[in-house]
Amino acid sequence: MWWKYLTGLLLAAVIVAIFVLPPPQTQIGGVSRIFFFHVPAALIGFIAFVLSAIYGAVYLKGRDLSTDRKAVAAAEIGLMFTIIATISGAIFARITWGMYWNWDPRQTSILAVLLIYGAYFALRQAVPSHATRARLSAVYLLLAGILAPLLFFVLPRLYPSLHPNDSLVSGGGEFAMTLPVGLTFGASVLSFLLLYFWLHQLAVRAGRIKEKLEM
């Protein structure tokens, strides 16, 4: 229980810190602060995707429907964070590259993740039987999950990407990972992670209640 209060306090502190602590980047100014929202959101979107696939694998092994509920909850929150990362990334791209969307390999891969989440929920809606729905959607997420490394790690290396991996944080010393930057970034990732676990707990509970009402 206590950690939920901590999450709230930490999130509030992080939002203030993002605008106060790190100095604005020399080339693009204060816009660079979007980095503190964008990167943790993308990270949570990715972690939720992996966790959902793991829950799916556990379900296929044990056939316990409560694991399926956890997999859906992870996917729901993952979808939300991926949308946040996509939109904040597009805004940042508009300011730094001049356009919202230019099919950079990173944008392609995050769009593929959005489509995979969409397909996952479309499949779930199409199957009436609970057990079959859980089994098929777990298999689909695992197939997408084993192909995802190609998308995330190989494709951006095959084609040059404009996406700043570490150029923004260390390149040219303009926006170096100094103590205030590192501290804010670390706190932001931590608060997003805590928020994820809180939301996951709530989503699992909501899922359980919804099933009871449908029964």
Next chain:
Amino acid sequence: MTHRRPDLPSGKSSWASKVLALLAKDVRTEFRTRYALSAVFLFAFTTLTAVSFSLGAGGLAAHYISVLFWVILLFSALSGLAQSFIKEAETKTATTLQLAAGDDIIFFGKWGFNLLLLVGLEIFLVPLFLVLLNVEVCRWWLFVAAVLLGSIGLVSSTTLIASVIAVAGVRGALFSVLSLPVLLPLLVPLVQVTENCFRPEVATSGIGELQFLAAYAGISLTGGWLLFPLVWRE
């Protein structure tokens, strides 16, 4: 007098001959109805005609030609590949198949049939496409290798998804909805490498793309083979 049925090999026969028997059975039943065949080939031909007619002859940049090639090939393939397991559900032969053959044999039999269908489509479509859109391939070995590796990857992912669709008992657009996100990482390098095959002035070996396509094909085939029993058996 015992009458030996040629399409049901005895228990002693090897793994490969069982897969081939299932493949032969699928080819035979396909030629009885020609449902997938006519869907795929007519879809491809109609789309190609519409595209070529609207564009007129020649003058299109290599990039657009490559995109058009994969759009036509992908969507005509998807219209046929969805059938492989739905067919068994429709004729109510899925249970018989489960009893008659192991999961590996079923997966590779269906996979082989789908690959055969896709390669057949490519043999039909590629010459027509090149003639009607007035393009020349300058790196034939790269073109053939990329199309073949891409086809293996495409068929491996979609065979598993076709079984998901059949077990879910849904028809229509869901097959494409599930297939496209998984195929997206395959299409990006395929379109790029095909474009390079139409442009003699570009210096490229295409090895990076071929490695990527081979990796995709290997991962999706292994994944499909391992995940298939989980879909196919309760």
